[in-house]
Amino acid sequence: MNVLHELQRRFHDALADLVADPAPYAAMVKSAQDARFGDYQANCAMSLGKVLGKPPRTVAQTIVERLRLDDLLESPEIAGPGFINLRLRTDWLARQVRAMAEDDRLGVSRVQPAQTFVIDYSSPNVAKPMHVGHLRSTIIGDALARLLRFLGHTVVTDNHLGDWGAQFGILLYGYKNLRDEAAFQADPVRELAGLYLEVRGRFKKRDEEEGEDPADPVQEACRQETAKLHAGDAENLRLWKMFMPACLEEINRIYRRLDVKFDHTLGESFYNPMLAEVVTSLLERGIAQESDGAIIIPRGEGAAPSLIRKRDGAFTYTTTDLATIQYRTKEWKPDAILYVVDFRQKEHFGNLFDAARRWGCTAHLEHVSFGAVLSKDGKPLKTRDGGVPELNNLLDDAVERAAQVYEAARRETTAPGENAPEMRQETLRTIYEVVGLGAVKYADLSQNRASDYKYDPDKMMAMDGNTGTYMQYAYARNRSIFRKGNVDPVSLRTNPAPVILEKPEERALAAQLLRFEESLTFAAAEYKPSFVTTYLWDLAKTYSGFFQNCPVLKAETPELRQSRLLLCDLTARVIQRGLDLLGIGAVERM
C-alpha cells in the first residue's frame, strides 16, 4: 500500500469544503523531514492561510478537525508556523506489515490505469566493441523497464542498434584491405573488432568526436564503403549480412552477463526501407523543406536546422529516428516513449520530439538523460594506452576485484587456528560474479542519473557505505539468521504471526518497510532508479539499528521471536526485490 497516497487522499477529502481545488494542497503531504516530526507532515496550512486570509495555525486547526484518519494516525500535532505532523498508529503499522508479509508483491499495488511504455536503451553500434559509454544507458534502461513492469505497466523494450552507420564502412574497408583470413575463420568477432581498431588507428590523429576529415584518404575510403552499402552494393551488402551475426553475438554475450533482455532489437537497418517515405510525408506536411540541395526541418531564429536528407541523397539519424517513432507508435500504441540516452543529445531529442509532434505523434516523448562516465579525476575514462575501456574488460576487472576483496575479508575474519568455511569453487565464482557486477550496477544506479558519474572501481568495491556489496551483505547476513535458527522463512509468510512493535527500532523498521511502494512510485515518476537505492540504503540502516538492539533468535518470548523473524524475513525480501528491480542479484551466503 502507498501510505503517502492514502494520506493525501484523506487530506483531499478534508480540504474539499475549504478550497475550490484541494489537489495541490493535498499534494503538500510529504514524508517527514525529520523523525522528530513524526512519519509524515502536511505543509498546506501555510499557503492556505495566505489564500484564505487566516492565520496558518488556525487553518491547520480547521483541517485537523475535519480529518478522518483515526484508524491509521495518532492525533495530528500542529507545530511551528502551521506544520501538521502526522504519526502512524503503531497497531496499524503492525497490521500492515503483517499483510505485507503475506503478499508476494510485498504490498505493492498495481497502478491503475496501467500505461504502455516503449523504452529505448543501450543502442550500441554493433561494429564497435561495447565500451563504458554504453554501460549507463544499458543498466538505467534495464532498471526502469523492470521497475515500470513491476508496478503493473506494459513495457516494450527495444534496442535501437547502430547497425547501418559509418562504422560499417570502417569494417568493410578493414575486411577488404587488412584482414587475416585465418584469424577471421577462427574467430570472426575478434578479428572484426581488431580490424575496427586497426582502421581507426590509421586515421589521422583525431578525436573520436571531432567528425570527419575529407583530406584523410583512409577516412574517405571508409566513407565510400558506407555509401556503397547504403546504395545497395551487392558485395558490401553480402559482407554486411556476413558480419552481423558475429557482431550480434558479441554484444549478446555482454547482455547475457549483465542479465539484460530486450523484447525487440530493431536496429537502424530495419528502418532503411521507410526513410524515403518519411521524407516525402514531412515535405507534404510542410514540416520539412529543401535547402541548399538537402532536405531540412527548419528551426527558429539562429538555431541550426535538422538535416533529414543530405545533399548526396543519404538519410540521417534524424530521419531514422522519426521513422522509428512512427513505427513504434503504430505497432505498440504507447502512452510514452522513453529514450535512455546521454545528456549530449538533449538538443537533438528536443528537435526530434518537436518534429514528431508536428508530424502527428501524440505519445509522450521523453529523453531520460544521464551524465557522462568519467574517471576518478573527472576526465574521460581511458585505458593505460589511451583508448576507451571496453565494457567486457571493465566487468572482468570488477569481478576480479570482488574475488580479491572477498578472499582478503575471509582471511581477516577467520580466527587464527580456525579454518575458513569451505565453499565450492563454482559457488565462489557465482558470488564473485554477482558481487562484482552488482557493485558496478549499484554504483551507477545509486547516483542521480543527471549528474556526471565518476567511475571509481576502488570505491565501488570498498564494501562500505551505500554500495551494492553492502546491500548484498545485508541480505546474506539476514539469511544466515534463518540457517542458524533452523527456521524456514517461507513458514512466516502464510498466516503470519502477529507483529509486535514495542521497541522503537522495531517500529522504525516497520515504518520503513511500509515505504517500499512509495519509493518505487517516486522512482518511476522521475525515472530515477537512485530513489530505489536511497530507500534500500535507509532500510539497511534502519535494519542495522533493529538488528543491534533486538535479539531475534534469542528474543524473550516465542511470540516476540516469531514477530522479529517476520520483520527480518520481510526486510530480506524487500532488499532482494529492490535489488532485483535494479537488475542486481543477491546470494544467500557470502
Next chain:
RNA sequence: GGCCCCAUAGCUCAAUGGACAGAGCAUCGGUCUUCUAAACCGAGUAUGUAGGUUCGAUUCCUACUGGGGCUACCA
C-alpha cells in the same frame, strides 16, 4: 558568437518550495567468548558571487564568475 547543463563538507554524492541542509569516504575515538566486525556507535566542517520572487529558496527568476556540452551533411 548563439543556445543548453552543472556548481552543496577536505573528497564522492543526497535533499518532492518547508522546520536545525543529510549520507558515505577520509580523520580521531570506542565496540568481536554475544544471531556474519564486509558490521555497529560517537566526534567537525558546506549551499560559487550579487540581487529578486515567496510567509518560507539548495530548489523558482535575473546578472556575474568558474567548469562542461551542443551548434545541418557522425549518431
